Amino acid sequence: MSRIFGIDLGTTNSLIAVMEDAGPRIIGDPATGATLLPSVVALGPEGTIGVGLKAAELEGKLDDWGRGQGPGDQAGSAPAAVVVRSVKRYMGLGGAEVAPEDRIRYSFADLGGPVVRFQVSGRLYTPPQVSAEILRALKARVKASSGESVERVVITVPAYFNDAQRQATKDAGRLAEVEVVRLVNEPTAASLAYGLNAMTAGRIAVYDLGGGTFDVSLLSVKEGIFEVLATNGDTHLGGDDIDRLIEEWLMEQLSPPLRQSRQLWRAARTAAEAAKCRLSAAERTELVLQAADITVRRELERSQLERMAEPLVNRTLACCRRALEDAKLKPEELDAVVLVGGATRMPLVRRRVAELFGRQPLCSINPDEVVALGAAVQAAVLTGGRKDMLLLDVVPLSLGIETMGGVMERLIHRNTTIPTSVTEMFTTAVDDQTHVDIHVVQGEREIAHDNRSLARFKLGPLEPAPAGTPRIEVTFLIDANGILNVTARDQRTGREHSLEVKPSYGLTEEEIERMLEESIERGEQDLEQRMLAVARNQADQILQAARRQLANFPALVEPQERTAIDRCAARLEAARLGTDHELIARLTQELNELTTPFAERIMNQAIKQALERKSVEQLP
Amino acid sequence: MVRCPSCAAPSGTGLVCERCGRPLGEELDCFAALGLEPRLALDGAALESRYHELGRRIHPDRFATDDAAVRAASLRAMALLTRSYRTLRDPISRGLYWLELRGEKLAEDNKTVPPELAEMVFEIQEQLAELGASPAGNDRDRLRGEIEGRRAEVRSRFDRAHRELEGNFVRWDRNAGGQDELTAGLKQALSKIAYLRTLLRDMDRALAAAAEN
Known part of the structure; x- marks a missing residue:
């Protein structure tokens, strides 16, 4: 039987670890030794064209290759290739839930549907598919380093992930062709890694500020039993948000035309992230923005950064207070506070956490690696390698059903130890009713619709009977992964009753099956081919645009300019028939540069005409 | 007859198989799940160690690589165990459950004011109405201070x-006085507690609303 591996599928970085005799160990990239795999995936029309650092490098190239993507570009047209970062933010989200700032960042399809879809040329990618590519890359690392195949895994998720987000993570595992034996909450995993070092008794708080999510969990540890008392968090609050604040501060200082540059925004994000890290040690730092022929330098002091980040840190502290309240604990009743996640390196975070809990937090295990190490420990528990340890986690959000008046009836309260189940009796309201509809929601609000819809269940068909006589027991069971399972039983006959499930968010079984088939076919294609497809697609876009502009605005192009464009276009046409994707990309960029002044003239003329029209309309 | 999903032996009536000690996954009442006689007075520490001991034996983490039938039994058994422990750990929910086992029920939102609380409740409700208006x-601010003082009083009661x-x-x-008296006494005590709890919640809500505006 193969070993079970532990995976931290993070917003910014992902890691894979395994338990060995000496303890849990991260498996790094055998070529570079890097333990972190950036959670970045480059997607083309024919499939994935890169994961990790490779995808991050492609991000720059794709920008240079052509137009038609990013903020300020023609709306509606899907880019030929896209580099997706922080895909975890979109896991389990319905189209309508995509934040406005994210809609600028990527091109989405099906915004009314139950699953967000990234749009790339003629193809759509769901977040589980993108996450699956990260999982595949981690599998490949293990294969390259020891030749071992990864077949079974434990994947960590934010403790505050809801049912749909958890299900989406399991779907990602299936799409990556691994068996997800268990989902473990990140802060709990971290506590296992710490618990292994010093198996003491007591109460601990785990403060986990990751790239995109925040969790706090309070646990009681006793003779190897790790029992979560309460958890709280925010699945859209993390170090990324602090980077974004610095990025915006930096861009605000530039003139409005410069602020339109996508290249500068990208450079600003890189500079912001690096500056945040440097400011954990230094009091001040210089941010340098370089794009094309522009260089911008700005100084940032730690105190300024702290003022910007303060509101976000305060939100995390509010979550900590709610968790303490739910666990009926006072800060001084805790024996240790553990810091997890790269963003906890910020001195402001450490100070505030120390103030709230009245003690210096622990961070003896690398905060970037501790979750993956803990996942490997849990994997060992599952294979029977650590019979002395047991994890008892909780469900982060209350679960209930919508009642007649639209009020939520709470069946399972938040912070209930899982697995847990509750059984409710259902009957009919009118004679010969054939179905009973059950709407399950998750959240803390009184009104069902203010909470998140989880699924709709249809109970039936029922035998014709007078109102109120059928007695059907419906059991809502939350498993050890924090995922809901519903079964129904006729109380009279004792037989299982059929139940039709319509999840409110996420992929259907058929969709997953289809994606799996596609991905197997796709796996046989080679990367060069996909790169070629992207390059050709970019070339087609720019060629079409150039032809259209030359045909529509012949008066705006200079004769010698026309000759150069025609010559370059002809070379590109020829190149795109070949298989040298680098040549196609280079010529695409050349044609882009050649046509840029012409395109600007067209734009200026359009603006002028629009202004003239406006002044005519304004005449009395 | 129910058979153990692990060893196929005819199973007993507990949470785990009498022969192989693995989970059975059958439905039991909360006392039986923890292997206890139905008693109202339970020692919290003993209850917890019992819960932990059984949890170690039946948790799905122990059967992650077993057959689907064994995993399902473990999941059902552990769900029953966590529910039973939660129900019995808290004296109030234990009392309510005890009544439920005997077919008695206490209305969730008890509207009858226990007589010894009537005067205090009347005054507090007036104060809450005044605060809202x-x-x-x-x-x-003065009213809030008064209500906060009152809250401490209700809390101690x-x-x-x-x-x-x-x-x-x-x-x-010890069954002093017989079943009927026991049930009546339990109901009365639980109604009073439920009433005080609702009152505390109302006061907290009113204070929170006043702090926000």
């Missing part, structure tokens, strides 16, 4: 009722 300013309940559990378990 008063505009921001000194008057409201609640704690006292709680202690009394646990004290009575021992007496009731």
Whole structure:
């Protein structure tokens, strides 16, 4: 039987670890030794064209290759290739839930549907598919380093992930062709890694500020039993948000035309992230923005950064207070506070956490690696390698059903130890009713619709009977992964009753099956081919645009300019028939540069005409 | 007859198989799940160690690589165990469950004011209404202060009722006075506690709303 591996599928970085005799160990990239795999995936029309650092490098190239993507570009047209970062933010989200700032960042399809879809040329990618590519890359690392195949895994998720987000993570595992034996909450995993070092008794708080999510969990540890008392968090609050604040501060200082540059925004994000890290040690730092022929330098002091980040840190502290309240604990009743996640390196975070809990937090295990190490420990528990340890986690959000008046009836309260189940009796309201509809929601609000819809269940068909006589027991069971399972039983006959499930968010079984088939076919294609497809697609876009502009605005192009464009276009046409994707990309960029002044003239003329029209309309 | 999903032996009536000690996954009442006689007075520490001991044996983490039938039994058994522990750990929910086992029920939102609380409740409700209607300013701050003082009073009554309940559990378990008296006494004590708890919640809500505006 193969070993079970532990995976931290993070917003910014992902890691894979395994338990060995000496303890849990991260498996790094055998070529570079890097333990972190950036959670970045480059997607083309024919499939994935890169994961990790490779995808991050492609991000720059794709920008240079052509137009038609990013903020300020023609709306509606899907880019030929896209580099997706922080895909975890979109896991389990319905189209309508995509934040406005994210809609600028990527091109989405099906915004009314139950699953967000990234749009790339003629193809759509769901977040589980993108996450699956990260999982595949981690599998490949293990294969390259020891030749071992990864077949079974434990994947960590934010403790505050809801049912749909958890299900989406399991779907990602299936799409990556691994068996997800268990989902473990990140802060709990971290506590296992710490618990292994010093198996003491007591109460601990785990403060986990990751790239995109925040969790706090309070646990009681006793003779190897790790029992979560309460958890709280925010699945859209993390170090990324602090980077974004610095990025915006930096861009605000530039003139409005410069602020339109996508290249500068990208450079600003890189500079912001690096500056945040440097400011954990230094009091001040210089941010340098370089794009094309522009260089911008700005100084940032730690105190300024702290003022910007303060509101976000305060939100995390509010979550900590709610968790303490739910666990009926006072800060001084805790024996240790553990810091997890790269963003906890910020001195402001450490100070505030120390103030709230009245003690210096622990961070003896690398905060970037501790979750993956803990996942490997849990994997060992599952294979029977650590019979002395047991994890008892909780469900982060209350679960209930919508009642007649639209009020939520709470069946399972938040912070209930899982697995847990509750059984409710259902009957009919009118004679010969054939179905009973059950709407399950998750959240803390009184009104069902203010909470998140989880699924709709249809109970039936029922035998014709007078109102109120059928007695059907419906059991809502939350498993050890924090995922809901519903079964129904006729109380009279004792037989299982059929139940039709319509999840409110996420992929259907058929969709997953289809994606799996596609991905197997796709796996046989080679990367060069996909790169070629992207390059050709970019070339087609720019060629079409150039032809259209030359045909529509012949008066705006200079004769010698026309000759150069025609010559370059002809070379590109020829190149795109070949298989040298680098040549196609280079010529695409050349044609882009050649046509840029012409395109600007067209734009200026359009603006002028629009202004003239406006002044005519304004005449009395 | 139900057979153990692990060893196929005819199973007993507990949470785990009498022969192989693995989970059975059958439905049991909360006392039986923890292997206890139905008693009102329970020692919290002993209950917890029992819960942990059984949890170690039946948790799905112990059967992650077993057959689907064994995994399903473990999941059902552990769900029953966590539910049973939660129900019995808290004296109030234990009392309510005890009544439920005997086909008795206490209305969730008890509207009848226990007579010994009537005067206090009346005054507090007037104060809460006044707080809700008063505009921001000194008057409201004074009212808030008064209600906060009242909250402490209600809290201490609640704690006292709680202690009394646990004290009575021992007496009731000895069955002094017979079943009917026990049920009546339990119902009365639980209604009082439920009433105080609702009152505390109302006060907290009113205070929170006043703090926001």
